[in-house]
Amino acid sequence: MSHSISGSTQAYLIPGDPVRNVRLPRMFNAAFERYGIDAVLLPMQVPVRDFAVFFKSAFLARNVRGMVIAPPHKPLVVDLLEGCGLFGRVAGSVNVVRRTEGDQLEGDLFDGEGLIGALDHYNIPFRGKRVLILGAGVSAAAIGVALAEGGTVNGAAHIAMYDKAAGKAAGVAAKLDAFFDANVVAADSNAPEGFDLVINATQLGLSDDDAAPVDVTRMDSHAALFDILLRNQPTPLVRAARARGLNAQAGFEMLIQQMPHYFRYFGHMDAADAMAADAGFLREIIYPPAMHAEIAQPLRYRSPSVA
Structure with missing residues (x-):
């Protein structure tokens, strides 16, 4: 991430435990920079016992616009929301939360x-x-x-x-x-x-x-x-x-395909449409170097042979 952070920067948080290996900050921040969005996604190490207090307290900051929820906190969020999407309600878990224009917290699940x-x-x-x-x-x-x-x-x-x-x-x-x-x-x-x-x-x-x-x-x-x-x-x-x-x-690819849904949910419609059309830069970020050949040839396993 090379763009500067200022008082007008929107903050998004990704609470989890642990967060050492989370990949979404690199992906989100690369997309924010690519599409000229003044925002940042920051990982937050939060133990389960402290999660409810952290969740409510974090949104007291007016520039915190949303969260992406990492394990093991996904099932803990539903009861802390004013609204929840269909997938989140049925699965009893959410992985994304946004602050609405009416200052409500609502979540959904895009796994x-x-x-x-x-x-x-x-x-x-x-x-x-x-x-x-x-x-x-x-x-x-x-x-x-x-x-x-x-x-x-x-x-x-x-x-x-x-x-x-x-x-x-x-x-x-x-x-x-x-x-x-x-x-x-x-x-x-x-x-x-x-x-x-x-x-x-x-x-x-x-x-x-x-x-x-x-x-x-x-x-x-x-x-x-x-x-x-x-x-x-x-x-x-x-x-x-x-x-x-x-x-x-x-x-x-499951994580990559969620990215347009995340950005659309957070109101960044143009960026969401652009990623849905071409997410190649995200694949370069998330795929290990040893698997980069699969980015260029994602169809090479389409034709199974007889066992």
Whole structure:
């Protein structure tokens, strides 16, 4: 970030714990500079026990216009808002908050919409398909909402959620099934047979020593895999799926596809439209150098081979 900060600069905050590895400040500040917006996004290290006090206190500063919420605080925000969008209400979590012109605080959740954008970017079909979501936490719930609702088109034909914690997937699946009248169920196992798309929404893969969240050798030869993790990419799971010739993608694009939604939510419409049309500069920032070839050739895993 090279532009100067003055008394008229709008402040956006990203509270989390930890915040050492958050990527959004670099992305936001690069976009602010690129599009001539006098604003800055700053990371804030905030323990869970202090979050509610911090959240309310931060907005006492009139130049704090909004927040992007990092883990583990996303589920803590909903009860602190005057208004909440559909995805946030259903998932019980938000990742963005804005101050309205009426001085109200409202939030929403764009994890799922980021996932939908990433799937479309990589030409991974999900509409009318069978999808297995691994995990039933905040991100998995947001993804389930987006897939069940499907944006403005028909969502997935069948969504199964699996989590090793007993009852966790069943609770999320039941809520989604009831709210959207969609075909969402809790899976008895992580067996991938019969699914067109497998989404890893667990933390497994952050270390090379982690157990694989799914056995990719059992995935159908036409199936695709999306791993939402940002660190340690390409994860062993992604590498194993690609070794089979499957369309397997890392989570970076999910974050990139959220950026236009964030900026539109904060009222920066022209910047949002520009990023939706061309987000190449964001990919250069967020993708590790070893994966930069994938920026230029995002479609090279589109044609699966027979296992």
